[in-house]
Amino acid sequence: MSAISNVFTGKKAFIPFITCGYPNIEITEKVILAFDNAGADIIELGIPFSDTTAEDVLIQEVNNSALSSGVTTDDVLHLIKKISRSIAAPIVLSTYANVVFSYGIDRFVSKAAEYGAKGLVLSDVPYEESEEFRKPCDRYGIDLISKAVPFLERPFSEIAAASEGFTYCSPAGEDAEAAGKATSISEMIRLIKEKNKNICCAVDLNVRNIDEARSAASISDGVIVSCAFEQVLRLYGASSVEKIAALAENMRKVI
Amino acid sequence: MNALDELEEAYDRYKNDTEFNAELNNLLNEYAGRPSRLYYAKRMTEDLGGAKIYLKREDLNHTGAHKINNVLGQALLAQRMGKTRLIAETGAGQHGVATATVAALLGMECDVYMGREDTERQALNVYKMRLLGARVHPVTSGTATLKDAVNETMREWATRLSDTHYCLGSCMGPHPFPTIVRDFQSVISREIKEQMLAREGRLPDVVVACVGGGSNAIGAFYNFINDPSVRLIGCEAAGRGIDTFETAATISVGKLGIFHGMKSFFCQDKYGQIAPVYSISAGLDYPGIGPEHAWLYETGRAEYVPVTDNEAVEAFEYLSRIEGIIPAIESAHAVAHAIKIAPAMEKDKIMVINISGRGDKDCVSIARYRGEEISE
Known part of the structure; x- marks a missing residue:
């Protein structure tokens, strides 16, 4: 059991996400503390990347805006060093391959581990291509978290079986489901658990409010809330922290 | 990713299929006008006084x-x-126009994603695509140029795989795209080889082509890779110069990275953020280079050189005047390097320049570069 898989014991996990440096790194620090006070089980922190091709265009705007604020990979690592010991929730870093590769995979992973991060998600690295990143992660005790999408021809149960920490489940999209090329996310979770009931599946369903958080929790072991908090930041800027704290507390209650 | 597996499987199934290739060759010849000519540029040869x-x-x-x-x-x-x-x-809109054209020919739906900045630089091509029945979507995210158009097309494909094929235009992106694009473009070097053997009874000494992602260059190089006597030279867009930030010369200023589904060279900052790139040529304005070019560079089989905006514009004007051929500003980068090296070569040496496209689309912007405002 790792620090990350442990959080799923006896409860459903609440996993809020925020892009570091949006709108600036000082706000990010306050938001992380608010998440932790609200009872987050894992906190997922995005290191911004210039071209977030695996996500929608709003995420790209957030990332470009964070980069414009001047935030760098080193700033994010230093922030983790500063706060990881004072919060209860383990930190998972989330970014794109080139951010880690250009830093030096070994150098990045060893620093992240030393400063207190427990997991890593790489949005543009499919499971089959992950070995280059997986080996250093294993060496330094970082869970490389696999993303699974319910395409029927894809061996998602194998991905889940090999996953560390938890399996990060995202939907395939209505088009693929309608065309019979993909199944629903709840069916994918059922199939994964049929193979191995010990695997924890957290879902990223673009949850934006309390009702959606409740319904996402009902089909999974944990809920990743990826865009709701950035929506608040986009609307309220620097005065967002209290609103984010309140939303996080309410979400925690229903998950 | 599912779609990439599906594409690879289909390509493996059809690439050697007799009926598929017969249909493709028929269209290449009867519709696209292949084989394209290998033209002896007599006046240019005499003017430069070196290689043929x-x-x-x-x-x-x-x-x-x-x-x-x-x-x-x-x-x-x-x-x-x-x-x-x-x-x-x-x-630049050339791949968009080609895709819209073939979609019209085959009765398929077509959507083209183009950086907003490029829709302004290449307004004529935007009109052509719409005339051909395609929808053109200006992309405003990021730097609003080619890399952002690729981002947006990848996103669109991910949401609609069932009836949609992403017709990627360069020898880049995730496998199997670089292989597929190379194979379909390799007709260029296959023809050069046949035409050269028929004309001169031997292989050329140098093949020069411009490189953005690198599809025309890989097409012009491919059938010569195993002929070590043939020097292969790719010409990258240096923009305002490789010592400035306004450049797109990936091999000169980039480093190894992972982006757009490939491991290759990219223009990027020290944290791996993909750099905004610049070139007068919208078609070479891409921050990466196809992975096979990266390999040809690393193994030393091909050379890559930077060519500035100014050199390319001069070559654009030179070829127009001396041979009556207006090249695309992309292709003019290859012409510019040829002008530099041909005079020092022996007269019995043979050089082939791949004129990858025509320059009608560039006339307005080159006139503007020279301080002249024209409108049609």
């Missing part, structure tokens, strides 16, 4: 560039996969 210069006239293909070679191949493949819609990214 031949021009591979990809500019004479239907739609005015090499892009149609690849689009015809991918569109026929997409049809066999049961797809009814083509989507594409485009920089």
Whole structure:
């Protein structure tokens, strides 16, 4: 059991996400503390990347805006060093391959581990291509978290079986489901658990409010809330922290 | 990723299929106008006073560039996969026009993604695509140029795989795209080889081509890779110079990275953020280079050189005056390097320059570069 898989014991996990440096790194620090006070089980922190091709265009705007604020990979690592010991929730870093590769995979992973991060998600690295990143992660005790999408021809149960920490489940999209090329996310979770009931599946369903958080929790072991908090930041800027704290507390209650 | 497996499977199934290749060759010849001419540039040769210069006239293909070679191949493949819609990214608009053209020919739906800045630089091509029945989507995210158009087309494909094929225009992106695009473009070097053997009874000494992602160059190089006597030179867009930030010369200023589904060289900052790039040529304005070019560079089999905006504009004007051929500003980068090296070569040496496209689309912006405002 790792620090990350442990959080799923006896409860459903609440996993809020925020892009570091949006709108600036000082706000990010306050938001992380608010998440932790609200009872987050894992906190997922995005290191911004210039071209977030695996996500929608709003995420790209957030990332470009964070980069414009001047935030760098080193700033994010230093922030983790500063706060990881004072919060209860383990930190998972989330970014794109080139951010880690250009830093030096070994150098990045060893620093992240030393400063207190427990997991890593790489949005543009499919499971089959992950070995280059997986080996250093294993060496330094970082869970490389696999993303699974319910395409029927894809061996998602194998991905889940090999996953560390938890399996990060995202939907395939209505088009693929309608065309019979993909199944629903709840069916994918059922199939994964049929193979191995010990695997924890957290879902990223673009949850934006309390009702959606409740319904996402009902089909999974944990809920990743990826865009709701950035929506608040986009609307309220620097005065967002209290609103984010309140939303996080309410979400925690229903998950 | 599912779609990439599906594409690879289909390509493996059809690439050696007799009926598929017969249909493709028929369209390449009867519709696109292949084989393209290998033209002896007598006046240019005499003027430069060195190597004997031949021009591979990809500019004479239907739609005015090499892009149609690849689009015809991918569109026929997409049809066999049961797809009814083509989507594409485009920089200068040449690949977008080729895709819209073939979609019209085959009765397929077509959506093209183009950086907003490029829709302004290449307004004529935007109109052509719409005339051909395609929808053109200006992309405003990021730097609003070719890389952002690729981002947006990848996103669109991910949401609609069932009826849609992503007709990628360069030898880049995730496997199997670099292989597929190379194979469909390799007709260029296959023809150069046959035409040169028929004309001169031997292989050329140098092949020069411009490189953005690198599809015309890989097409012009491919059948010579195992002929070590043939020097292969790729010309990258240096923009305002490789010592400035306004450049797109990936091999000169980039480093190894992972982006757009490939491991290759990219223009990027020290934290791996993809750099905004610049070139007068919208078609070479891409921050990466196809992975096979990265390999040809690392193994020393091909050379890559930077060519500035100014050198390319001068070559654009030079070829127009001396041979009566207006090259695309992309292809003019290759012409510019040829002008530099041909005079120092022996007269019995033979050089081939790949004229990947025609320059009609560039006349307004080159006039503007020279301080002249023209409108049609």
